[in-house]
Structure formats: C-alpha cells, structure tokens
Amino acid sequence: MARPVNEINAGxxxxxxxxxxxxxxVTTTMDTDSGITRKLPPPPPEDxxxxxxxxxxxxxxxVNKxxxxxVNGEPGDVRDLRRQAKEFLANKNxxxxAVPEDRPEKKEVDIPLLGGNVWISKGIISLKNDRGTSYDMYIQVQNELAAAIRELRDEMTQDYFGMRFDQLTDEDKIKAIQKAIPVAISEAEPEDIGGK
Amino acid sequence: MKLKKSAKGNSEISTASLPDIIFMLLFFFMVTTTMRDTKLLVKVIPPDATEVQRLEKKSLVEYIYIGPPVNKKYGDETRIQINDQFISGLHEISEWATTIIINRPEDERKFLTTSLKVHKDTKMGIVTDIKQELRKANALKINYSTRKNLANK
Incomplete structure (x- = not known):
C-alpha cells in the first residue's frame, strides 16, 4: 500500500x-573608512x-592655540592656504x-617616465601646531595642504599623461608623479609654543 | 466574447523563482555584513575633509578612538579607547602597537595602518602624544579618520 509522500510545504x-x-x-554597515593618510617620521636617533x-x-x-x-611669518587664513602652498611648491619647468632668488631650490632626479633627468622642487612645508590647537583646525590645514599637492599632481599628470592623477592605473606612472611631487610636509617635533 | 479574450491574456507573473531571488540577495548581504565588534565608549564625530582616501584592507587597520566619554560617569575629559576599553596611560599605546606589529607576518607589517578616530573638538596635545607613542613603536602609517565633505565651505 503506497503511502502518501509527505512533502514539506515550501510556500x-x-x-x-x-x-x-x-x-x-538592517545590521549591515557598509561604511568604508576613509581619511587622510600620513606617514610619521621614524623615531629620531639619540645623537x-x-x-x-x-x-x-x-x-x-x-597654528596657535x-x-x-x-604663514611664513604673516597672519594667514585657512582659505588662502591652498593657493599659497601651491604657489610655493609649483614647478612649471x-x-x-634655474630658479629666481625668492623661490625654493630644485634638485635633479632621474625619473625615466617623465623624460630622464628632471628638476624637482626642494620645497618643504613645515607644519607646527600647539598642544591647544583643535583637531578640527589641524585637519583643515592638513586637508588644504593635501589639496595643494593633489592639484599640482593633477596638473602634472594632465601635462604628461592627459588625465587626472587619480585616473592613473599604471603603477609606474603613479610612482613617477609621486616622485616628481612628493608629499613634502614635515611636522615639527612637538613643543609647547603657546602654553596650555 | 470580448470579455473572454481579455481574461485569457491576463496571465499572472510566476512567483516560483521569488525565493531564489530573495536567497541570492540574502547571501549577498550575509557575505558583505560586518558586525560592529567594538562598542564605542567615547563620542567621535570626525571632522570634515575633502582630500580623503579610502582605507583599502580592513584587516590591516587598527583603530584608536579619542574623544569625550559617552558615559558621563567617566567625566568630560578626553579619553583614549583601544579595543573595548579605556587606556590608563599613554605608554600602553606603544606597547599595544608593538604587540600588533610582532603578531603580524613580516610582509604585512609595512602595510599596517593605525586609524585615529578623533572627535573634532579634541585638542591636538593628546593627538601629538599618541603620534609620538606610535613612532616609538614604529607604527608609522596613520590615517586621520574624516568624513568626506564635497561642499566644503
């Protein structure tokens, strides 16, 4: 006697x-973390x-408390910082x-992708903040400086490869541009300049 | 006659494949879900910035949270949270960072990033201290966590 087959109701x-x-x-968080990446200098040797x-x-x-x-000894505004930093680091040729007296010097570096030996700026941005500076302000300053470097890289990439820097996919080209315009931001060893 | 014809054309959409579609979506979300594993003890509203980069490999990122405690019984003063607890002294940071670096295989070490999630009203003093501690431990790659804001000013 055939039994009726019991099927599980899949409805x-x-x-x-x-x-x-x-x-x-509901529980998914697709937040991708983003931020400004910086490299700290290695700890200074004793001597x-x-x-x-x-x-x-x-x-x-x-930046004071x-x-x-x-900026360079004169009161500045964070809104002008990008332009000023860009002017300082600009390297058109x-x-x-050869550079005028008031411009940062250049040094010769070998970057094959940009046409062999090229002259890159020796300019360094020195950033110093007080212990009392707010983090928000510090990030704004870092952001403007990063923007200046990004814009310079964009311009150079446009000249040499005809696209924006972030559109480059070739690792060698990215390295070449990064070498020609390094993130030359140096942060001073901390000290109290304005007290607490 | 006319009515009969229209009734014939009105065929229902088959829902037999609906469970499959739903299952597919389900698997997608199951795979992409990351459960938040640390409970925030400090309030962190990151500052805005435009020049942000994405942190690519999450497994290579360690977090430090800095901000005022959420729970008022710990006071208002800025505290530092690592993993699930407050740290009591700054020296713990370099110890923690060293342990993390040692426990990683050699080839991953230079890609390790420390993400600083700092509340925007924090004073730079404490952030500088943390950076000095990280330098001591040779954890040199850091990321200031920010929100992306295109309409800046």
Whole structure:
C-alpha cells in the first residue's frame, strides 16, 4: 500500500528568506573608512643633529592655540592656504634647474617616465601646531595642504599623461608623479609654543 | 466574447523563482555584513575633509578612538579607547602597537595602518602624544579618520 509522500510545504520559504534578508539589511554597515593618510617620521636617533634647511626652501605654517594661522611669518587664513602652498611648491619647468632668488631650490632626479633627468622642487612645508590647537583646525590645514599637492599632481599628470592623477592605473606612472611631487610636509617635533 | 479574450491574456507573473531571488540577495548581504565588534565608549564625530582616501584592507587597520566619554560617569575629559576599553596611560599605546606589529607576518607589517578616530573638538596635545607613542613603536602609517565633505565651505 503506497503511502502518501509527505512533502514539506515550501510556500513559506520566501517569507523566511525575507525575514533573514531584512535582518541582514538592517545590521549591515557598509561604511568604508576613509581619511587622510600620513606617514610619521621614524623615531629620531639619540645623537640626531638638526637638519639645516635653507630658509627659501621652507614654507612655514604655524597654528596657535586659538586656531589662528601664521604663514611664513604673516597672519594667514585657512582659505588662502591652498593657493599659497601651491604657489610655493609649483614647478612649471622640469627641464631647468634655474630658479629666481625668492623661490625654493630644485634638485635633479632621474625619473625615466617623465623624460630622464628632471628638476624637482626642494620645497618643504613645515607644519607646527600647539598642544591647544583643535583637531578640527589641524585637519583643515592638513586637508588644504593635501589639496595643494593633489592639484599640482593633477596638473602634472594632465601635462604628461592627459588625465587626472587619480585616473592613473599604471603603477609606474603613479610612482613617477609621486616622485616628481612628493608629499613634502614635515611636522615639527612637538613643543609647547603657546602654553596650555 | 470580448470579455473572454481579455481574461485569457491576463496571465499572472510566476512567483516560483521569488525565493531564489530573495536567497541570492540574502547571501549577498550575509557575505558583505560586518558586525560592529567594538562598542564605542567615547563620542567621535570626525571632522570634515575633502582630500580623503579610502582605507583599502580592513584587516590591516587598527583603530584608536579619542574623544569625550559617552558615559558621563567617566567625566568630560578626553579619553583614549583601544579595543573595548579605556587606556590608563599613554605608554600602553606603544606597547599595544608593538604587540600588533610582532603578531603580524613580516610582509604585512609595512602595510599596517593605525586609524585615529578623533572627535573634532579634541585638542591636538593628546593627538601629538599618541603620534609620538606610535613612532616609538614604529607604527608609522596613520590615517586621520574624516568624513568626506564635497561642499566644503
């Protein structure tokens, strides 16, 4: 005598799956972390001497405890910082090492992808902040400086490869541009400049 | 006659494949879900920035949270949270960072990133201290966590 085959009713399968789906939809966090990446200098050796850098090669940015800026000895504004930093680091002619007196010096580096030996700027942005500076201000300053470097890289990439820097996919080209315009931001060893 | 014809054309959409579609979506979300594993003890509202980069490999990122405690019984002063607890002294940071670096295989070490999730009203003093500690431990790659804001100013 044939027994009736008991089949599990699959009608509610969709509902169960829906329930699970909604659970995972709600708990999913697809937040991709983003931020400004920086590389810290290695710890200084005990017997380190101060490295002398010529005055004309430094672009000084000071942020005091009231979040006011001092750019190259003059009061500055965070809105002008990008333009000022760009002007300082700008390097229109890679072929020649000749620079006017008031501009940062250049040094010769071999970058085959940009046409062999090229002259890149020796300019360094020196950033110094007080212990009382707010983190928000510090990030704004870092952001403007990063923007200046990004814009310069974009311009150079446009000249040589005809696209924006972030559109480059060739690892060698990215390296070449990074070498021609390094992230030349140096942060001073911390010290109290304005007290607490 | 006319009515009969229209009734014939009105065929229902088959829902037999619906469970499969739902299951597919379900698996997608199951795979992409990351459950938040650390409970935040400090309030962190990151500052805005435009020049942000994505942190690519999450397994290579370690987090430090800095901000005022959420729970008022710990006071208002800025505290540092690592993993699930507050740290009591700054020296713990370099110890923690060293342990993390040692426990990683050699080839991964230079890609390790420390993400600083700092509340925007924090003073730089404490952030500088942390950076010095990380330098001591040779954890040199850091990331200031920010929100992307295109309409800046």
């Amino acid at each position: 509610s399968m969709a509902d169960i799956a829906f329930l699970l789906l909604i659970f995972f939809l 380190m001497e101060d490295i002398k850098v010529k005055e004309r090669n430094i672009f000084k940015v000071l 009231n979040d006011r800026l001092l 890679l072929k020649s090492g």
